């Protein structure tokens with residue numbers, strides 16, 4: 001391949017260390033941030049806000065390059081207050097980039113939008129809470145409010161938030177998980193009766209094979225690279241399925257190993273690296289199952305199947321009926337390479353499968369995840385050391401949010417327990433997820449939006465639709481640390497409520513408070529901030545939620561302010577109302593916190609049949625939606641499938657910088673990775689500017705412009721570009737079956753040279 005872009009030969013190593021220190025030096029609080037890094041993920045420090053990977057809390061510093069970016073981002077000397085907002089109207093702010101908005105610094109005082117001047121103006125905290133309470137009490141129905149949560153909120157904050165929402169009378173809890181691992185939760189609950197991973201960090205030491213599907217840990221879970229490196233060096237076989245050749249999954253150098261740090265030496269991570277077509281994993285995994293059933297039947301764990309599972313025969317029939325031609329065509333992989341992966345799976349004593357957004361953001365994600373589980377059940381690879389299922393969560397406490405009840409479809413057992421403490425008759429009908437919340441706001445059925453963190457405007461799909469939906473809210477309340485796009489979605493009334501970050505000291509009436517989080521391995525542990533808060537006017541998230549609740553509901557049923565004064569009391573309440581939290585306050589004093597029991601890991605199956613359930617789904621007829629062939633006929637050009645993904649220098653909608661070092665990209669983000677042969681066929685040269693138009697059948701135009709073509713090792717017919725820039729292309733109705741997750745990893749588009757008229761690109765079929 002002849003691209004002028006050069007990828008590094010390995011990931012990690014010195015470049016990683018260099019980048020860490022660059023971030024720390026840039027943050028304007030150098031000394032503070034060096035101190036911070038020494039406290040990240042230590043027993044008495046704060047939980048890294050970077051990602052949900054777990055740590056063993058022993059030994060040296062547990063931070064990574066991208067964790068350092070996250071910490072330095074929060075702990076900056078720059079601030080935005082009343083002066084800034086007096087100078088900049090909302091209309092003017094709206095012309096700035098996402099990068100610029102967040103780089104203005106930390107929010108320092110509560111603000112209210114004034115539609116007459118188009119400026120945010122200072123407001124007192126008391127006034128702010130009164131505005132929210134008045135508006136909520138004026139609603140015709142409690143279901144006219146949407147309570148969004150982003151996965152950084154602590155267990156305590158999210159518990160209080162859902163309790164407030166539920167006592168107010170709604171289950172409308174859209175959250176970032178709806179755009180993220182929702183399919184994992186849905187699929188795992190159906191298959192094994194619990195929506196969480198079944199392994200713990202120690203299992204990575206015991207595994208004889210690790211499969212990594214659709215995940216880029218070198219960038220998004222760098223601490224996972226330590227576990228993979230260690231496993232690889234111990235002789236564990238690592239098999240990667242990724243649409244792109246991600247360099248960290250090929251070769252990784254530990255910044256902690258002197259030899260690998262300073263020399264070209266590195267550890268080979270993947271023993272086998274397969275590059276399926278977008279959405280082709282289910283076919284590939286079906287192929288593995290087919291090979292094992294037909295060629296290595298002796299490796300099937302019949303005793304496990306007999307004792308623990310249901311519907312195996314149906315699955316067997318379905319696998320037999322799946323043809324190799326379809327498996328190869330849909331996965332884009334050859335039978336031999338699938339066979340090799342299957343042999344590693346079948347012949348290894350203990351196997352872990354990890355996955356992330358490359359699996360969960362497709363139309364058939366739930367079925368794909370259930371197919372991963374099928375393979376594990378067939379070979380008895382669950383509930384024993386070194387074996388099991390590992391959806392690798394994103395946000396540092398997204399898993400804890402769900403445990404605490406941030407869930408638009410709460411199960412009956414959860415509500416029953418809550419009702420024993422609060423005998424009020426909680427609503428039992430499901431509330432809104434992100435998709436339904438945006439539709440309800442857009443349609444005027446929901447009137448108030450409250451966001452506990454995050455940046456819904458930039459994170460959600462179909463940018464124009466999302467903007468309009470948020471602008472139609474009559475009151476938009478954003479609890480945030482930094483200015484972002486979501487604050488600019490205003491019409492009548494809006495509030496910005498500045499909160500403390502995780503690195504900051506949280507001092508309440510009874511003293512310094514700690515919060516807790518749950519990592520991807522269901523480990524719950526405490527986190528204590530230590531930095532001086534950026535402003536005396538910033539409140540903790542818990543304080544904000546408690547006062548919002550107090551203003552709206554009064555203190556008759558819950559003494560919100562007492563819980564705010566002492567988070568220990570809040571944890572007592574959690575212990576009383578949520579299963580698995582016995583002795584909560586004491587157990588978080590243990591150095592590593594405690595593990596929440598996982599029934600599937602204990603071979604107990606909370607499913608309809610009381611057994612682990614095989615799922616016999618057909619492969620999808622096509623990965624491309626039906627309307628695309630029509631579009632191809634109309635336009636005479638091939639439709640390409642786009643995945644939207646993260647660069648190395650971003651945290652979701654927060655852009656730290658313009659480089660994507662491991663993919664060889666410097667100083668820009670408006671690039672589209674394309675197979676050279678596809679480019680040739682389309683008459684495109686490398687670095688040529690192109691536009692992308694989405695293929696949808698709802699009559700709306702969705703176009704993004706001015707992306708430079710980069711030749712890249714990517715399967716024919718697939719392209720990749722960064723999120724959130726490509727969000728305008730993801731149609732609101734394009735969601736996963738059973739998960740409602742935007743299909744951010746399979747967006748059918750037409751690519752044309754930029755000079756072409758945008759009008760002529762608007763494709764509707």
Ligand SMILES: Nc1nc2c(c(=O)[nH]1)N[C@H]1C(S)=C(S)[C@@H](COP(=O)(O)OP(=O)(O)OC[C@H]3O[C@@H](n4cnc5c(=O)[nH]c(N)nc54)[C@H](O)[C@@H]3O)O[C@H]1N2
Pocket residue numbers: 050051052066180213214215216217219220221241242243244246276277278279280281356357358359393394395643644645646647648650651652653745
């Ligand atoms: N530094 C940093 N850390 C983060 C985040 C961040 O933005 N920055 N975000 C956090 C969050 S919320 C999350 S959810 C996680 C996200 O972590 P990831 O899931 O790793 O994030 P993505 O960048 O979306 O990467 C998707 C990967 O899947 C591959 N892929 C895409 N489609 C397919 C497919 O159909 N099949 C296969 N086999 N592979 C495919 C892509 O090539 C890419 O390597 O990271 C968390 N950690």
Ligand SMILES: Nc1nc2c(c(=O)[nH]1)N[C@H]1C(S)=C(S)[C@@H](COP(=O)(O)OP(=O)(O)OC[C@H]3O[C@@H](n4cnc5c(=O)[nH]c(N)nc54)[C@H](O)[C@@H]3O)O[C@H]1N2
Pocket residue numbers: 102150151152176177179180181357361394395452453454455456459460461479480481482483484499500501502541644645646651652653654723724726727730744
């Ligand atoms: N096209 C496309 N779209 C995607 C994805 C994709 O891969 N492709 N990924 C999806 C995924 S996996 C996710 S999780 C979502 C992410 O969706 P969100 O979680 O909504 O977005 P973030 O970018 O993580 O939120 C960043 C904002 O959080 C606020 N913040 C940061 N720290 C704190 C804190 O401690 N407290 C409070 N209150 N606020 C804080 C800051 O103001 C910051 O601007 O995006 C989804 N959207």
Ligand SMILES: [Mo]
Pocket residue numbers: 176179180181394395
């Ligand atoms: Mo995520």
